[in-house]
Amino acid sequence: MFDLVDKLALGFRTCWDVVWVVEPLTGAHVPVPINLLLCFLGCLIGTLIGVLPGVGPIATIAMLLPITYSLPPVGALIMLAGIYYGAQYGGSTTAILVNIPGEATAVVTALDGHQMALQGRAGTALAIAAIGSFFAGTVATLVIAALGQPMQKLALLFGPADYFGLMVLGLMLAVVLARGSVPKAIAMIIVGVLLSTIGTDLETGEERLTFGWSEVSDGIDFAVVAMGIFGFAEVLRNLEHPEAREVVRGRISGLLPTREELRQSAAPVLRGTVIGTILGILPGNGAVLGPFASYSLEKRLAADPSRFGKGAIEGVAGPESANNAGAQSAFIPLLTLGIPPNAVMALMLGAMTIKNIIPGPDVITKNPDLFWGMIASMWIGNVMLLVINLPLIGVWIRLLKVPYRLLFPAIILFCCIGIYSINNNPMDVYLTAGFGLFGYALIKFGFEATPLLLGFVLGRLMEEKMRQALQMSRGNFMTFLTEPLSATLLGFAVILVIIASLPTMRRGRHAAFAD
Amino acid sequence: MEKPDAVSSGDRAKRVRGLNQDFGAGVFLILLAAIAYLAAADLRLTLPSGLGPGTMPKATAALIAVFGLFFVIQGLTTLGARLESWSLRGPIFLLGAVVVFGATVRTLGLAVAGPAAVLIASLADRGTRLREILPFAVLLAAGCILLFRYALRQPIPVAPFWLGY
Numbered sequence: 001m002f003d004l005v006d007k008l009a010l011g012f013r014t015c016w017d018v019v020w021v022v023e024p025l026t027g028a029h030v031p032v033p034i035n036l037l038l039c040f041l042g043c044l045i046g047t048l049i050g051v052l053p054g055v056g057p058i059a060t061i062a063m064l065l066p067i068t069y070s071l072p073p074v075g076a077l078i079m080l081a082g083i084y085y086g087a088q089y090g091g092s093t094t095a096i097l098v099n100i101p102g103e104a105t106a107v108v109t110a111l112d113g114h115q116m117a118l119q120g121r122a123g124t125a126l127a128i129a130a131i132g133s134f135f136a137g138t139v140a141t142l143v144i145a146a147l148g149q150p151m152q153k154l155a156l157l158f159g160p161a162d163y164f165g166l167m168v169l170g171l172m173l174a175v176v177l178a179r180g181s182v183p184k185a186i187a188m189i190i191v192g193v194l195l196s197t198i199g200t201d202l203e204t205g206e207e208r209l210t211f212g213w214s215e216v217s218d219g220i221d222f223a224v225v226a227m228g229i230f231g232f233a234e235v236l237r238n239l240e241h242p243e244a245r246e247v248v249r250g251r252i253s254g255l256l257p258t259r260e261e262l263r264q265s266a267a268p269v270l271r272g273t274v275i276g277t278i279l280g281i282l283p284g285n286g287a288v289l290g291p292f293a294s295y296s297l298e299k300r301l302a303a304d305p306s307r308f309g310k311g312a313i314e315g316v317a318g319p320e321s322a323n324n325a326g327a328q329s330a331f332i333p334l335l336t337l338g339i340p341p342n343a344v345m346a347l348m349l350g351a352m353t354i355k356n357i358i359p360g361p362d363v364i365t366k367n368p369d370l371f372w373g374m375i376a377s378m379w380i381g382n383v384m385l386l387v388i389n390l391p392l393i394g395v396w397i398r399l400l401k402v403p404y405r406l407l408f409p410a411i412i413l414f415c416c417i418g419i420y421s422i423n424n425n426p427m428d429v430y431l432t433a434g435f436g437l438f439g440y441a442l443i444k445f446g447f448e449a450t451p452l453l454l455g456f457v458l459g460r461l462m463e464e465k466m467r468q469a470l471q472m473s474r475g476n477f478m479t480f481l482t483e484p485l486s487a488t489l490l491g492f493a494v495i496l497v498i499i500a501s502l503p504t505m506r507r508g509r510h511a512a513f514a515d
Numbered sequence: 516m517e518k519p520d521a522v523s524s525g526d527r528a529k530r531v532r533g534l535n536q537d538f539g540a541g542v543f544l545i546l547l548a549a550i551a552y553l554a555a556a557d558l559r560l561t562l563p564s565g566l567g568p569g570t571m572p573k574a575t576a577a578l579i580a581v582f583g584l585f586f587v588i589q590g591l592t593t594l595g596a597r598l599e600s601w602s603l604r605g606p607i608f609l610l611g612a613v614v615v616f617g618a619t620v621r622t623l624g625l626a627v628a629g630p631a632a633v634l635i636a637s638l639a640d641r642g643t644r645l646r647e648i649l650p651f652a653v654l655l656a657a658g659c660i661l662l663f664r665y666a667l668r669q670p671i672p673v674a675p676f677w678l679g680y
Contacts, residue, residue: 067667187544187582194551194575201558201568208568209554232613236605239639405643409636410655412609416616416632417625417659421669429617433610440606444599445540463571471565 007368008145011376014074014369015039035078038071039377042079043384046086051094051396052407057087059234061347062226063411066418069223073355074370078377080351081331082384084344088327089133089385092320093396096125105323108291112308112315123393124257125316128265130389131257132317133324136273137382140328143277144335145375148364151336155361160468161479165489167462170339172493174454176500177282177289185451186497188442192455193462195220202464215427222350224419224428225456228435229442229449230343231415235408236440242404257313265317268298272321280326281333282341290326291319328378334359335371338461343450346457353457530594538590539598544583551576605639612636625664626674629656 018031049060064083068076088105095106096113109129116125158166175185198209199219210216257265275297276290298318299308308315331348333339338360340346352359357367364371389396419428442449469486473479481487551572558569589595612635619628633652637643663669673680 070667070669183582183585184540187579187586190575190578190582191544191547194547194572194579197572197575203564204562204568206558206568208558209551209572211554232609236602236609236639239605239609240602403642405637405640406647406651408609408640409612409633409648409652412612412636413616413629413632413655413659416613416620417629417663417669417671420617420620421663421671424670426617426621429613429620433613433617436610436613437606440601441543444536444601445543446536446596447540459571466571467566475561475565 003149004145007372008376010368011145011372011374012380014373015078015376015380017074035075035373035377036380038075038079039082039381040384040388042082042084043086043381044388046083046088047090047093047385047388047392047396048086048399049083050087050090051399052090052402053094053098053100053400053404055407055411056091056234057084058230058343058347059411060087060090061344062223062230063415063418065223065226065347065351066422068351069354069422073352073357073367074373076351076355077348077370077374080348081374081378082381084348085137085324085327085378085381085385086388088324089130089389090396092129092133092323093126093389093393094400096122096129096316097397098400105288105291105326108295108319109316109323111295112310112312115309115311116313116316119311121311124261124313126393127390128257128261128313128317129320130386132265132269132272132321134382134386135269136276136321136323136325137328138379139273140277140280140325141375141379141382143329144332144378145372147332148336148371148375151332152361152364155337158361158485159483160465160472161483162485162489164462164465164469165480165483165486165493166337167339167458167465169489169493169496170333170337170341171451171454171458172496173282174341175451176496180448181446182497182500184447188447188449188451189455192452192457193459195225195452196456196459197463202460203467215425215431219460220431221422221428222354222457223422224432225435226347226350226453227415227419228432229439229452231411232432232436233439233443233449235411236436237443238404239408261313264313268294268314268318269321271297272318272323273325276322276325277329279322280329288326288342290322294318294322324382331374331378335363335374336361338363340454340457343453346450346453349457358461531597532594533591534598535590535595536598537586537593537595541583541586541588541590544579544586548576548580548583551579604641608639609636612639621672622675624672624674624676624678624680625656625660626677629659 015035016033017035019034020029021032045064046057046060049055049063050057061080061083065080068079071079091106092109092113094100095110096117099110099114113125113129116122171189172186175182175189196219198216200206200217201208207217272290272294275294279290279293295308295315295318298314299305302308302312302314330341330345333341334345334348338349338358340349349359357363357370415432416429419432420426422428439449442452469479470477479486480490555569555572555576558572559567560569560573561567612632615635616628616632619631630652633655634648637648637652660673663671664673
């Protein structure tokens with residue numbers, strides 16, 4: 001227990017790290033809490049872009065990834081985490097004000113949140129969403145801190161074969177718990193792994209699949225893939241499916257919820273937090289299921305379920321808390337096992353790899369300041385969101401009115417500049433355009449891009465572990481089945497895929513994702 | 516918003532056998548696998564110390580081909596969503612803008628490449644009005660120059676023909 005307090009203190013100290021900067025006017029040296037500043041900037045920019053119509057958290061992070069390239073690792077990850085929950089919260093804002101959920105997890109919020117907005121209670125809805133998220137974020141942060149070390153000790157027992165098995169299981173869980181066709185998702189994972197093999201072979205130094213192109217001899221940059229298939233391809237999809245948006249008109253007054261409304265929301269917030277935290281740890285779209293589960297639970301528990309869908313505050317408070325709790329607890333599998341449970345965490349993993357940090361059991365021991373600093377920054381970020389969002393609602397509403405025809409050329413320009421500045425190389429820009437086209441083709445053939453990204457970020461490590469395991473067993477493939485741990489993990493993965501492809505389960509999955 | 520799942524939409528009238536989305540997906544995967552396999556043809560499968568550099572690319576390519584075949588057969592034998600039509604306008608102007616940006620940023624700098632990218636990209640949408648987009652493109656590029664070159668100190672060329680950087 002004291003250990004935990006100790007570690008959290010280390011985290012907060014990391015967040016307060018200062019750098020001395022010469023102030024240009026007076027020439028005096030002033031301390032700047034750089035990590036705190038980056039956290040604030042991340043939250044602000046994340047919300048700003050997350051609020052923009054048609055830009056979800058994944059696209060936001062993909063777009064802003066290059067900006068963090070020049071930062072030190074701790075600062076970069078703190079900023080990225082800030083961008084993430086900023087964008088997440090921005091998605092809820094659009095759900096309430098425009099009835100367009102910026103992302104899948106805000107779909108439920110739109111149901112009652114937008115009704116509240118139509119009744120002139122938009123301020124209250126946004127406030128209760130922020131308060132619920134803050135509470136959930138605080139609890140989830142503590143859970144991460146508490147689970148971090150035991151999970152890490154568990155992971156240290158893993159040999160290469162076991163690690164390979166764990167990655168396969170993690171990927172399969174991500175596929176089964178996500179929406180869409182299971183065989184298509186598995187195919188996408190394999191395509192992602194294939195893309196990850198492009199570049200120089202680690203063992204022999206041979207160039208692989210580069211077509212003699214020296215630009216990709218270090219492998220394809222992660223930001224190039226992410227921005228191509230999540231940035232450009234998304235814009236192409238949005239252009240083909242324009243959405244009508246109706247921003248709530250009129251003044252938004254009465255930001256603070258009444259005592260009665262707070263009392264009504266207290267229990268839903270608590271329940272939502274618990275549900276969200278638990279589901280968020282699951283791979284796949286566990287974090288997406290949280291708000292849905294919370295909404296149906298609140299509806300079932302309510303004395304008068306007919307109020308739901310007509311502006312019930314519980315329908316905002318519960319799912320929003322679950323949403324934020326899940327968003328945060330999704331970091332647990334990433335930080336402790338190195339397995340990203342969803343696309344956002346895959347982006348985080350990519351960002352870490354670029355900084356030469358391999359997420360997994362070693363991170364806590366080798367980079368304690370990074371691990372605990374990030375955890376502490378999550379809590380600080382939640383405070384900042386509260387501070388940023390409530391006074392700035394007017395700004396967000398104005399941003400929501402920006403038409404998409406102006407927005408998308410701006411997104412394209414930002415992406416171009418961002419990609420160019422990674423290596424100051426125009427080739428990266430062309431390559432991203434190529435991946436944009438690739439991503440567009442994927443959409444047209446009904447493939448989801450997330451499994452591809454998961455396969456891509458885990459591919460290199462999977463190959464490395466597989467080769468290590470086979471070296472230890474002198475080339476005997478049975479090692480994956482004779483090592484008890486890896487055999488169990490791989491067995492689970494196979495069972496999972498079989499269950500998911502049974503006809504009855506397939507129908508069940510459709511029902512689960514339908515509403 | 517994600518578009519509704521092709522299967523759950525359940526619109527029977529739109530579902531076809533043969534040249535449907537699954538069939539297209541299968542052909543796409545098989546082509547991809549073929550290109551990858553050819554590119555990896557010279558890589559060794561094994562080394563004296565264990566697996567070689569060729570194992571992973573070849574194995575994944577082979578698996579992708581198997582999945583491709585599966586989708587082709589599924590497309591031919593079962594009802595599936597119709598192949599979506601490809602828009603030409605979007606990809607041409609949007610990705611064209613990106614390519615033009617890449618081709619001009621070094622020589623002409625952000626002052627030219629920026630507005631050019633915005634203007635070309637804007638043509639992807641039919642609703643674009645020149646009177647609106649022209650000042651927007653110039654302002655946006657100016658903002659980006661201030662932000663990336665001067666605030667974030669990225670070494671991105673601004674206007675080499677005029678400023679020398």
